[in-house]
Amino acid sequence: MKETSPAALPSTTKTPARAGRPQGPREMYRGLGEGASTEAKRLTAAILEVLAGARTPTEAAQVLALSLPRYYLLEARALQGMLVACEPRSLGRAPSSESALAALRRECEQLRRECSRQQALVRAAQRAIGLAPPAPAARGPQRDGKKRRRRRPTARALKAAARLTEESGQAAAPATTTALDNA
Numbered sequence: 001m002k003e004t005s006p007a008a009l010p011s012t013t014k015t016p017a018r019a020g021r022p023q024g025p026r027e028m029y030r031g032l033g034e035g036a037s038t039e040a041k042r043l044t045a046a047i048l049e050v051l052a053g054a055r056t057p058t059e060a061a062q063v064l065a066l067s068l069p070r071y072y073l074l075e076a077r078a079l080q081g082m083l084v085a086c087e088p089r090s091l092g093r094a095p096s097s098e099s100a101l102a103a104l105r106r107e108c109e110q111l112r113r114e115c116s117r118q119q120a121l122v123r124a125a126q127r128a129i130g131l132a133p134p135a136p137a138a139r140g141p142q143r144d145g146k147k148r149r150r151r152r153p154t155a156r157a158l159k160a161a162a163r164l165t166e167e168s169g170q171a172a173a174p175a176t177t178t179a180l181d182n183a
Contacts, residue, residue: 047078 033041046060055063061071095103126133 043074044078047075050075 036044043064046055046064049055050057050060057071057075058068061068064071066074123133
């Protein structure tokens with residue numbers, strides 16, 4: 001059996017860092033500006049300087065080449081974003097749109113089955129008490145007992161195309177002329 005002497009072990013043993021915790025100030029700000037435009041970074045730095053008291057709002061507006069009301073509007077938006085970012089996050093996995101859609105489809109299918117079951121129970125109850133089944137619903141609304149007249153299809157697009165081709169002097173296609181003759 002091989003034994004290791006204490007001298008063979010490393011002299012400084014580091015404990016592993018806790019996951020999700022920054023090591024120090026440099027680690028904390030490492031990915032701060034990733035994905036942001038340079039203009040957004042300039043604006044954020046100026047707002048933070050004003051909030052820290054290093055600059056006045058007027059100086060920051062001049063550096064950013066903005067009017068003072070516009071600067072105050074952007075500062076309010078930044079503070080609103082910071083307030084929203086400080087809200088506690090919900091625990092657990094956030095539902096994705098695909099999982100939400102799948103859950104809604106499952107619920108819809110379950111409700112359809114429940115509706116079919118209730119309809120079957122109603123039919124069975126009607127038969128048990130001797131009621132005749134209801135007549136199927138008629139198609140579409142009726143006016144004063146009169147049937148609605150069917151609308152004759154029109155080929156407005158074909159008529160407009162024929163007018164345009166006549167104006168440009170081109171011969172109309174045979175399919176267009178037969179469709180116009182039928183209309």
